[in-house]
Amino acid sequence: FQDFLLAQLGMRKLTEKEHTIATHIIGNIDDAGYLERELNSLIDDLAFNQNIETTFKEIIGLLRVVQELDPPGVGARDLQECLILQIRRVTPRTESVANAAVILEKSFKEFTRKHYDKIQRRHKFTDDQMRLALEEILKLNPKPGNAVADNTRTDHHIVPDFFISINDRNIELSVNSGNAPDLKINRSYTEMLETLSESKGKLDIRQKEAAFFVKQKLDSAKWFIDAIKQRQNTLLVTMRAIINYQREYFLTGDETKLRPMILKDIAEMVKLDISTVSRVANSKYAQTPYGTFLLKSFFSESLQNEAGEEISTREVKTIMQECIEAEDKGNPVTDEELTAILKEKGYNVARRTVAKYREQLDIPVARLRKEL
Structure with a gap:
């Protein structure tokens, strides 16, 4: 992005000093297109780092030159x-x-x-x-620099760690073997150790050292392979527990079928530490017939409805999101109105809890959603 600006700057008629100052200004523009440094700080930077004396009037004039470059809006301070x-x-x-x-x-x-x-x-x-x-x-465009960056940005694709499919109401689970290839120890090294072991009494000091070295490395390799297998087993056991706990959801794809589930529930089922389950939930993805999801998204806290049944907070959030998507943008629903709607549907949720869920969904308050 900065190279794009510098190429345009090269076509401007500037003195050597002006070009150096303008280049320094461009060097302090972030990827979104905004000037990161205060002008007085730029003056100090030029004096200390490049031995260039400049004034506020001169640097503001050159900032205006930079702000005339494309994309429009570049070089702004706010x-x-x-x-x-x-x-x-x-x-x-x-x-x-x-x-x-x-x-x-x-x-x-x-x-x-x-x-x-x-x-x-x-x-x-x-x-x-x-x-x-x-x-x-x-x-x-509130971030003009992104317009240039988007042209060079590469897409990042999520590679799922698990594949889940439904076959005649049976949930089938498999692990992406590409993430953990089948590891084996090269046979030539084990044969080398066997040969050295057979000649144990005839070995000199250097051969004994070599035998000890090879044995150490083979033991390390075996330990590493066992650790990878243990990791794969941990992933499988954890994912199976999640599937068993949320069986109805995985069979139907209906988010209202998601049961309240916390890390402790799964940790107790698989007899692993909560921190281990947390690492799996926060970093692994599962490809399902309904989309690819971070395992963390299958977890949620619980609350009780009017019938005294425990339901997932995910269910409440889904209802809130549907209400907001269907609202009149000229008169968006407030948190108080959302609270009343949820109460009508049998969910007794406090207004402050509704506000918390709305924030977790990255939805602004009603006033900021208003459109003419």
Whole structure:
């Protein structure tokens, strides 16, 4: 990304000193496109590291040069400046674009808090003017550097550790053997040790040392192979326990069938330490007929419904997510309303618990979900 900016900088008419300063500025721009360092700190850096004396006026002028480079918004010091830099370069300059610039320059705090009524009253916008201005702002990129980085980014594919299939209501489990190939000790080394052992009384000191060395390495190799087999066995035993505990879910794929399950439940079933089960749950993936999941996603705490039955918190979160996805974006459901909806469905959950689950789902509060 920085190379892309430096290539553009090379086409600007700058003195050697100006080019060095601008290059230093670009060197302090992160992958998202933002300037990481304070301008006064850049002045100090140039003085101490490159023996270049500069002024605030000169460095701000060269920052403006950098901010004229592509992608629009690069070199900004905060989100507001980033969006303003972009909106100023939007063409044609329609009324909606001009109104969007006014919002970003004069009512940014209200915009971030979605206080659209305040913005409308302050700038005397009609509903249509407000809506069109917001549409222009939503076209902007809050991380302009990513637009360049995305072109060079490589995709990372998850390789599952387990394969789960359903055959006539039987759950079949297999381990991905590619993650742990079948290891064997090279026969030539065991034969070498056997030959040395047979000649034990005729060996000189160097041959005895060689025999001891080979035996040590063979013992280490056997220990390593046994450790790998033990690890594979631990993975299989843990996954089988999870499948047995969540059998109905794996047969149907219905998330409401997931039973409350914590690490301790599985640890007791397989007679392993909780930390061992935790490492497996947090790092291994299972490919099922319904998708590929981190094992951790099959675990959840429990709560009681009105009938006194223990249910998974995952079930409650699923209902919350469905309610929020189906909400009127002009009047999104609040945490209080979600609490009431859950109570109607038989889930007696406190409002603060609803807020906690919403945050775990990475869903913002109702006010920030509001759209015009």
